Amino acid sequence: MVKVHTRVKRRNGSATGLKSLRTATRIRKARPKSFASEDNANKWAEAQGIKNYTLKNLRIGEKDKKIQVILN
Numbered sequence: 001m002v003k004v005h006t007r008v009k010r011r012n013g014s015a016t017g018l019k020s021l022r023t024a025t026r027i028r029k030a031r032p033k034s035f036a037s038e039d040n041a042n043k044w045a046e047a048q049g050i051k052n053y054t055l056k057n058l059r060i061g062e063k064d065k066k067i068q069v070i071l072n
Contacts, residue, residue, distance in 0.1 A: 034058065034068045041067045 009015075035041040038055055045053050050071065058066040 032068050032070065034066050036065060036067070038065075038067055041069050045069055 033044065035044065041055055050069070052072045054070050054072060056068045056070050058068055
């Protein structure tokens with residue numbers, strides 16, 4: 001395979017160790033939305049019209065919170 005030069009790699013956002021280009025048509029899976037507070041999560045769910053959901057804290061402890069909205 002032919003070496004891809006640095007300028008082309010920078011334009012496409014490819015890593016320097018990779019020999020091939022990263023395609024722009026890459027399809028990524030939609031991830032669940034997360035919030036810093038429960039109030040923001042509740043407001044977002046209400047704005048989206050979601051009624052049946054639960055909130056889950058992804059971090060251990062009470063100091064830092066990362067709240068995720070999980071649909072039921």
